[in-house]
Amino acid sequence: MTRLVVDPLTRVEGHGRVELLLKEGGLHEVKVRLLESPRLFESLVVGRRYDEVPDLVCRICAICSAAHKLTALQALENLMAIRVPPLAATLRELLLLGGHLQSHALHLFCLILPDLCDTPDLLVLLQRKDPLAEAGIKLKAFGNRLQEVVGGRVVHPVNPVFGGVSYFPCRQDIETLLKELLHWQTCWPDLCTQFLQLGNYPEARPVIGNALATGLQESFALNGESLFYGKEQLISSSGYKELLGERAREDSHAKDSNGQSGPFLTGALARARLAADRKLRFDTPAEAFGIHGNNLAQASEIGWTLQRLGQLLEILLEADPAEPLRKTLKQVNGGVGTAATEAPRGLLIHHYVVDEWGKVVAADIVTPTAINQRVMAAQIMADLADEKDHERLCKGAERIVRAYDPCISCAVHLVRVEHSS
């Protein structure tokens, strides 16, 4: 028995490892292990005031900090039965979409493009003055600027607060963003072509996993009060525990999702399968790409996002900045609150229990990468079943993991290992 280990997985967020066990030359078993040190976020918020939670949990992960902060806020606002003013909801959606743009551009141009060009990293491409790499990081910078204008900071945004947002961005900044947006709307299709070439990706088998996403038909997932899976099955977000049946794994620092309808696949590819308005905007059939089709789905979503951002920025330009931005809470109510959001990499769920004095009693956070963890190993097993060459096995496994756009910092905020008696 031969054991191949890819450790650390590079060009992914966080510390992960893939172990490949070979028997008689062929792939026998695959383990995807997420090895971040546990940071105990779900226990460190216990005993703290509810309004401190969003500031703390956004530090689970930098790339997804906007999604974490917004989901935590929404779960707590659901808990206290507060609906944020419409203008605040618009600003929050802008922030989330700025995050999607930034994250997708980071994944496609900084992490995937080097694979397509067979270079170790983006910097090599930038030194060569590769036009696609240069345009890609400019698009990523645009997503960042959006987050900075609307959120106050690129990473760990400060504008969203309990009950709404703190400030209305400067009008001049909004106009500048809108002008730049028009540029990106025009040149976006050219940026995507490289990611649509089947020959750029390794041979792949059909995607494993039941697609799972929030109710995308409403708006962009910020109102994700229901979860979709399979063809048309629908449940309320608060029923996520039964659906996902999360349990801890002994060999990985992240919980594993293994409900009866699972294993699940979440992320851009799942959204493309489930939501009518997210159908891929290309003629290329995504099926042949297998899991690498997630890159196509992200490229397609960039187009969708750019369109939606235009609508939102227009709303801001027409809005009266004197409109209320924040609702204040008259009285703290204890209770249970859940919220589901489509983070860039897929379904993100925050769930809190708060006591009558406003102190957090319990917290549960389910991240997209924790949901995808199961299908990752199965997909490696399927895609590389006939591969014998050790180097190609390791490289292939790494590229499959990378295709999911995993976020290991997120997945490993906490692990609960079940008592095995």
Next chain:
Amino acid sequence: MKLKPPITLAWTRFTSCSGCQLMLLNCESSLAELAQVVALREFPLATSTECKDEEIDVGLVEGSITTPSELERLLALRRKVNLLVAVGACALTGGVNSLVRGERRQAMTEVYAGQADEWNTFPPQGIEHFVKVDGQIPGCPPEQGELLNSIGALLHGGWPGHQVMPVCMECRINENPCLLERDCAPCLGPITLAGCNARCPSLGVPCEGCRGVVAEANRDELRRLFITAGLTEQDIRHRLERFGEAP
């Protein structure tokens, strides 16, 4: 010591959110220029180049130390880099990771049950607890300008001047209304190290102290102001300890 470009640089990440790395990667317009003067030997978020054993000019460290294996990696890094720089709140003081401090053993047992020992972790700590640190870049996340300035200064054989004033002063320079006075908001500007140009208070958001505490901070006065503003002792403690200021 003036270093000859390209300087070799290794970015090492321990327990953290990758935000500090991301802030550097977010300096999009400077990346091409940076690539001319810096040879990246390790930067896990962006490159699959592996760091081979060799002498490295500068090591940038993000994250807190929480496991024996992280400690081993930190010590090995210290031996091969000429200058070691701690980047961000986690590397400086442990950051939000260390908020479980004190109750950690209990939390670990609750969470991991029988496997608690297997994870083999200890309370998160800043890297200065273990190795000599030559430079610090504070913040959660650090400011992009500060990251680039520091790398630029290293290229010229120096290090940016040490910041001595609090965020409060930057607010005055920017003529911001005082959030503590106006809204009774729990703003940590009076005791927090400046350098962010009062980023949050300028937007009307109270400072959460992510850059750490300034030298000669008047903690007693801040505590008095907070109590006047209606905060409880516990609220004050939670607010202060978020970025490593022990109550």
